[in-house]
Amino acid sequence: MNTQSPNQLTIHQPDDWHVHLRDGEMLAAVADYTAQQFGRAIVMPNLAPPITTVDAAKAYRDRILSAVSSAHHFTPLMTCYLTDSIDPQEIEAGFTQGVFTACKLYPANATTNSAHGVTDIDNITAALETMQRIGMPLLVHGEVTDSDIDIFDREAVFIERVMAKLLSRFPDLKIVFEHITTKDAVNFVMNSGSNIAATITPHHLVYNRSAIFAGGINPHLYCLPIAKREVHRLALRKAATSGSAKFFLGTDSAPHTVENKQSACGCAGVFNAPYAIESYAQTFEEEGALDKLEGFASLYGPAFYGLKPNSRKIILERQPITAPPTLTVMDTQIIPFHAGEVLTWRLAGFA
Ligand code: NCD
Ligand code: ZN
Numbered sequence: 001m002n003t004q005s006p007n008q009l010t011i012h013q014p015d016d017w018h019v020h021l022r023d024g025e026m027l028a029a030v031a032d033y034t035a036q037q038f039g040r041a042i043v044m045p046n047l048a049p050p051i052t053t054v055d056a057a058k059a060y061r062d063r064i065l066s067a068v069s070s071a072h073h074f075t076p077l078m079t080c081y082l083t084d085s086i087d088p089q090e091i092e093a094g095f096t097q098g099v100f101t102a103c104k105l106y107p108a109n110a111t112t113n114s115a116h117g118v119t120d121i122d123n124i125t126a127a128l129e130t131m132q133r134i135g136m137p138l139l140v141h142g143e144v145t146d147s148d149i150d151i152f153d154r155e156a157v158f159i160e161r162v163m164a165k166l167l168s169r170f171p172d173l174k175i176v177f178e179h180i181t182t183k184d185a186v187n188f189v190m191n192s193g194s195n196i197a198a199t200i201t202p203h204h205l206v207y208n209r210s211a212i213f214a215g216g217i218n219p220h221l222y223c224l225p226i227a228k229r230e231v232h233r234l235a236l237r238k239a240a241t242s243g244s245a246k247f248f249l250g251t252d253s254a255p256h257t258v259e260n261k262q263s264a265c266g267c268a269g270v271f272n273a274p275y276a277i278e279s280y281a282q283t284f285e286e287e288g289a290l291d292k293l294e295g296f297a298s299l300y301g302p303a304f305y306g307l308k309p310n311s312r313k314i315i316l317e318r319q320p321i322t323a324p325p326t327l328t329v330m331d332t333q334i335i336p337f338h339a340g341e342v343l344t345w346r347l348a349g350f351a
Helices: 026-034 055-065 088-096 122-132 151-169 183-190 202-206 232-242 273-286 288-303
Strands: 003-006 010-012 016-019 040-043 075-081 099-104 138-140 175-177 197-198 245-247 313-322 325-327 331-336 342-350
Touching: 010 273, 016 075, 016 245, 026 055, 026 202, 026 273, 026 325, 055 075, 055 331, 075 088, 075 151, 088 099, 088 122, 138 151, 151 175, 151 183, 151 232, 175 183, 183 197, 183 232, 197 232, 197 288, 202 232, 202 273, 232 273, 245 288, 273 288, 273 313, 273 342
Parallel strands: 016 040, 040 075, 075 099, 099 138, 138 175, 175 197, 197 245
Antiparallel strands: 003 010, 010 313, 313 342, 325 331
């Protein structure tokens, strides 16, 4: 931390190690919210159809760069969506050429646009061996999909059934356990080697599963993995603010239109990009850990990926701002995270 006063905080510019930027009109509408605060972002490949080739990733990267305002200095880091039939040579070529930064493992049907995901990790052994050999990180959506496993238990069961197997078969593979939501995942990551890390979203630090149903059903708080009990939220807050380099920032910002959220079968995803760093800053302040924000937001992620921190700095100021209740996107709206709430910190500029 270079500068810290009660009212101002200057830290290296953060990166977002997990974001959904979408495509087409939605991409055009949301890209700047991420680019205005983050230097880099790991872009999820769950488009329809998913990004499974180097050419598709290059073309998507170009569309992202065209959607971002030229005022921002933003680098999208692309990922390859693993399928049962993924070609390990394509993965290696993409990584070597600097197009793919990582591969994403969605268990088939775990979440939005994951129908092409992996049905059994035995089907991607060759891809995982390649990734282990070349030092390419595996990003894991850690939930089992079995309908007989309760939705609130799917992450914990994934640790037993899949993570343990991944670690024993590929002991040197770099793995990011993404958007963790349980104390089980915190403990698993803490007790694993330095090749295992986790991202934590702003929203899982802020509310628990009861909030989703407080006063009626709140579809804008529904995301996957779903928020868990309070004991888990507290474990996540402790991990994020602990100063451990194993936990770093990943928003999982996942925009859906208001029609797709407020529906009889509403989509999973929280759109938190507009005030992500502000939300994290508030959580870290509440935990008395503002001095740990820079590590979590700006240093541990790059270190895990073997990259340098951004050279630019951001200035956060203690100044109340009200998050807008809705954002107009295309011909409709998105209800962002913290809609209508007052946040304590504000991104004031760059240094
Ligand atoms: C994501 C989406 O909408 O693409 N939704 C979510 O709830 N997080 C998919 C995902 O990352 O699970
Ligand atoms: Zn996601």
